[in-house]
Amino acid sequence: MTKIEVKVPSVGESVTEVTISKILFDNGAFVEEDAIVIELESDKASVEVPAPKSGAIVFTKKVGDVVGVGTVFATIDPTVKIDPPPSIVTEKNPPSITTPPKSEQKTLRPTSGGVREGLDAHIEKTLEKKIDVQPQGQLPKEVSTRVKMPKIRTVIAKRLVGVKNETAMLTTFNEVDMSQVIHIRNREKEGFLKKHGVNLSFLPFFMKAASQALKEFPEVNAYIDGDEIVYNKNVHMSIAVSTQKGLVVPVIRNIDSMSLVEMTKKMNTLAEIAREGKLSISDMAGGTFTITNGGVFGSMLSTPILNPPQSAILGLHNIVERAVVVSGKIEIRPVMYLALSYDHRIIDGKDSVQFLVRIKHLIEDPTLYILGE
Amino acid sequence: MADFDLVIIGGGPSGYVAAIYAAQKGIKTALVEKQGGIGGTCLNVGCIPSKALLHASELLHMIQNEGKDWGIKSSEVEVDFSSMMKKKDEIVKKLTGGIDYLLKKNKVERIIGTAMFKDKETLLVGETKITAKHFMIATGSESMVLPFLPIDEERILTSTGALSLKHVPKKLLIIGGGVIGLELGSFYARLGAEVEVIEFLDRIIAEYDEDISSVFQRILEKQGLTFHLGAKVVAGKKVDEGVLLTVETKNGTKDFFSDHVLVAIGRKAFTQGLALENAGVLVDKKGFIEVDGYFKTSQPHIFAVGDAIGGAMLAHKGSAEGVCAVDIILGHETNMKYGAIPGVIYTTPEVATVGVSENRLKEKKIPYKVVKFPFAANSRYVATGGTDPCFVKYLVCEETKRLFGASIIAPHAGEMIGEPTLAITAGLTLDLLAKTIHAHPTLLEALHETALGSLGHFHHI
Numbered sequence: 001m002t003k004i005e006v007k008v009p010s011v012g013e014s015v016t017e018v019t020i021s022k023i024l025f026d027n028g029a030f031v032e033e034d035a036i037v038i039e040l041e042s043d044k045a046s047v048e049v050p051a052p053k054s055g056a057i058v059f060t061k062k063v064g065d066v067v068g069v070g071t072v073f074a075t076i077d078p079t080v081k082i083d084p085p086p087s088i089v090t091e092k093n094p095p096s097i098t099t100p101p102k103s104e105q106k107t108l109r110p111t112s113g114g115v116r117e118g119l120d121a122h123i124e125k126t127l128e129k130k131i132d133v134q135p136q137g138q139l140p141k142e143v144s145t146r147v148k149m150p151k152i153r154t155v156i157a158k159r160l161v162g163v164k165n166e167t168a169m170l171t172t173f174n175e176v177d178m179s180q181v182i183h184i185r186n187r188e189k190e191g192f193l194k195k196h197g198v199n200l201s202f203l204p205f206f207m208k209a210a211s212q213a214l215k216e217f218p219e220v221n222a223y224i225d226g227d228e229i230v231y232n233k234n235v236h237m238s239i240a241v242s243t244q245k246g247l248v249v250p251v252i253r254n255i256d257s258m259s260l261v262e263m264t265k266k267m268n269t270l271a272e273i274a275r276e277g278k279l280s281i282s283d284m285a286g287g288t289f290t291i292t293n294g295g296v297f298g299s300m301l302s303t304p305i306l307n308p309p310q311s312a313i314l315g316l317h318n319i320v321e322r323a324v325v326v327s328g329k330i331e332i333r334p335v336m337y338l339a340l341s342y343d344h345r346i347i348d349g350k351d352s353v354q355f356l357v358r359i360k361h362l363i364e365d366p367t368l369y370i371l372g373e
Numbered sequence: 374m375a376d377f378d379l380v381i382i383g384g385g386p387s388g389y390v391a392a393i394y395a396a397q398k399g400i401k402t403a404l405v406e407k408q409g410g411i412g413g414t415c416l417n418v419g420c421i422p423s424k425a426l427l428h429a430s431e432l433l434h435m436i437q438n439e440g441k442d443w444g445i446k447s448s449e450v451e452v453d454f455s456s457m458m459k460k461k462d463e464i465v466k467k468l469t470g471g472i473d474y475l476l477k478k479n480k481v482e483r484i485i486g487t488a489m490f491k492d493k494e495t496l497l498v499g500e501t502k503i504t505a506k507h508f509m510i511a512t513g514s515e516s517m518v519l520p521f522l523p524i525d526e527e528r529i530l531t532s533t534g535a536l537s538l539k540h541v542p543k544k545l546l547i548i549g550g551g552v553i554g555l556e557l558g559s560f561y562a563r564l565g566a567e568v569e570v571i572e573f574l575d576r577i578i579a580e581y582d583e584d585i586s587s588v589f590q591r592i593l594e595k596q597g598l599t600f601h602l603g604a605k606v607v608a609g610k611k612v613d614e615g616v617l618l619t620v621e622t623k624n625g626t627k628d629f630f631s632d633h634v635l636v637a638i639g640r641k642a643f644t645q646g647l648a649l650e651n652a653g654v655l656v657d658k659k660g661f662i663e664v665d666g667y668f669k670t671s672q673p674h675i676f677a678v679g680d681a682i683g684g685a686m687l688a689h690k691g692s693a694e695g696v697c698a699v700d701i702i703l704g705h706e707t708n709m710k711y712g713a714i715p716g717v718i719y720t721t722p723e724v725a726t727v728g729v730s731e732n733r734l735k736e737k738k739i740p741y742k743v744v745k746f747p748f749a750a751n752s753r754y755v756a757t758g759g760t761d762p763c764f765v766k767y768l769v770c771e772e773t774k775r776l777f778g779a780s781i782i783a784p785h786a787g788e789m790i791g792e793p794t795l796a797i798t799a800g801l802t803l804d805l806l807a808k809t810i811h812a813h814p815t816l817l818e819a820l821h822e823t824a825l826g827s828l829g830h831f832h833h834i
Contacts, residue, residue, distance in 0.1 A: 113666030115666060116667075117711060121710075121711075122777075123712070123733075128773065129772070
């Protein structure tokens, strides 16, 4: 019986190559059918590939390789039926005493390999061009390290510069008194958690307010495509989530028809998937407006950058008690600064400012939701 | 529950250093070595006693010969050979005692006896069964012998016997023009023996570059050694008061007679009595224990290092491998750089090398540049009366300004080789070596000059 080739699957439209981010089995290891054998990373998401059959797997590519869709990255020998017995060492060792990968134990090489760098390895290292600490009368340099830019990072970089170059982006600011929302949250949070199993946070209030405002300012929910403006009928809200690999932006679809509870649940689920690095392409596609919350990291004020092809992004910040004047008196109020970056090509200054003011009002007086005003 | 985390078999430089290191890292370690064996070949019948004797003979040479050049006259100089040997034995004893102390201090359990595997997980030392999570075989090597020339260590010697002769032989025939043969030959030549070396290949110290071999041979010839190259010993027998060898030379078959013969044709793994088959540990065709890139034998919990796995038969190579293997057991990141192991011949002058040979670069068609600096242009060498054609040789990668290899033939070459060894280990460039300020006047300045020359501008030639 011939060996089965395991190929890089299609991971979504417009993705032609992926980077191997993790190999989960040693060469020669036995894998069960459908067991995840490799993790791939595209510009947009991480993808796990299962074994098509049970057998002994041998990887032909290594971690860090960039491979095209359809490339064979491993072969499986289906004639191998059981896992070879684990070595005595791995069985008995306490975790502190470890052994190198099994794959390396299989081949016996008398002079080099593994950690043993032979004479030819020395020749290669000598030929290798690298930056050396040079003594030539320079001030001490910062020691730096160079690593290959992860796929996701290169895409982020390219897209951000693209936004700067291709849109007329600017930012409008406002401040919002959070007293009401804090009051409601403090009053309701225990019951909310008990009833819905999720924490009541501030973000959904803004999601709710924004989706209301987006209905009223259709340009903010629209985008430019060539010489046409595309108005989105529904609101699909992108929520920026920080993960170990970078910022990802899952989308809550049709948020304009959701209750605050639904939004909260959906957001929690997506954030969790995002942090596990398991968002699929479709989880991140099709957003019409983005909210990003720099406040969780302590940001006081920032100018968020557009998430193309969208035309606006709302930036939330930290809540700080500030002295504000209310009806002629100085009062201490929990205040958050809001920032709305927008594409001036499609959104007029008047609309952007009024859109943000609308959000401010809805947050400062949430009863407006109920009244539909 | 195993008795130990790690049991090391063999108390030579590979085994005892690994044992100390492992114990320092908190591994419960035992070292098996027979009575009086601690220190291994190196300390007992190798590096150390030979260096002690070479030093003594150098002293004699200086008093007898070199002194005259400086107006130091000595009347009758007498060599009390047995006192010389006694002094050597004292030095060995002192150093082995030092290792015993270090093992004790680091709480390495000493198990005295000869080890054999009962099975994969059990070692027998006499009647005692010892179990361990990991074993490390560091049993070293022994001299190779010729089938028709059985060793008696009286007339027909290995290095072991040659280090404990009762008197200086009138004539000594040495089979093998390698490091061991030439060091011992050098020693006995200075003490007055007529020394002839029979080498199978067409040059001595074949692992060194050819220019080093030929200069070294010339220097040794000046010291009184005779060489027969491309010569094969085909038969030999003990006769009255000596040994008769039949040698096929380029000029036909000749007989060589001598009162003693030293067989120094190389070393082979010493694994006798270990019963490796009981543990399922495989050896290669030459008898060396097979290991993978992590010093693991065919049994992944049994490691092997040092002479027993082959490669350069050097104490420091074995020690480094032993430490490296302990790091593997600990799961630490580590590496073993075979391109940065210095080799030294402790004659006068010394010969030292590190890195790859010129021949290897040629074979691999790697572009390289040879840069040499003669010690005749080194003030310290001249000031101390040096007249031999000593030199430094660097094999340089012009593009990256790094060293492929280095050779030195000069007094204290064994000490000086540390500089290029460090450069290779750390990947230092010749710019850095040239920029390094070397004390004046020192022999080491010759290395500085070679680095400068590699960059195209010698200062002193």
